[in-house]
Amino acid sequence: MKPVSLGLFVFAIAALPIGCNLLSPKQSTVLTVTKLDAPAAVPATAPFSVTLTIRTGGCTSFDRIDVQRMSGGARIVPWGSTIADKNVSCATYIVETPHTIQLDPPFSNPFYISVEQGRMPPVTATVQVQ
Secondary structure (H helix, E strand, O other), X not given: OHHHHHHHHHHHHHHHHHOOOOOOOEEEEEOEEEEEEOOOEEOOOOOEEEEEEEEEEOOEEEEEEEEEEEOOEEEEEEEEEEEOOOOOOOOOOOXXXXXXXXXXXXXXXXXXXXXXXXXXXXXXXXXXXX
């Protein structure tokens, strides 16, 4: 029993430098969206859903999605947090997770959706309102 416990303890100590330090300061960041699914057409009086596939991984995690309605469309911003300490080494895994949001009427025709991605160009979709 002692060799197993000692082995786990040594592994845990050895793994500390290669993982994210959960106590390191975090900063907000706009996350990358790899896919935007929106209907091609919707009725003018019914809500509809859009699905964003958001990329996280390593020292980056998902926090929330902000939706700002404007006349003629919606601006969507997927927020996450990342470890601000550049001396922390993070795992290299990438996760793409779908997140669905509902948009409620009123809608103008056409209805434009723009999803911000930080330094990358926004991902866009146009929905026809009938």
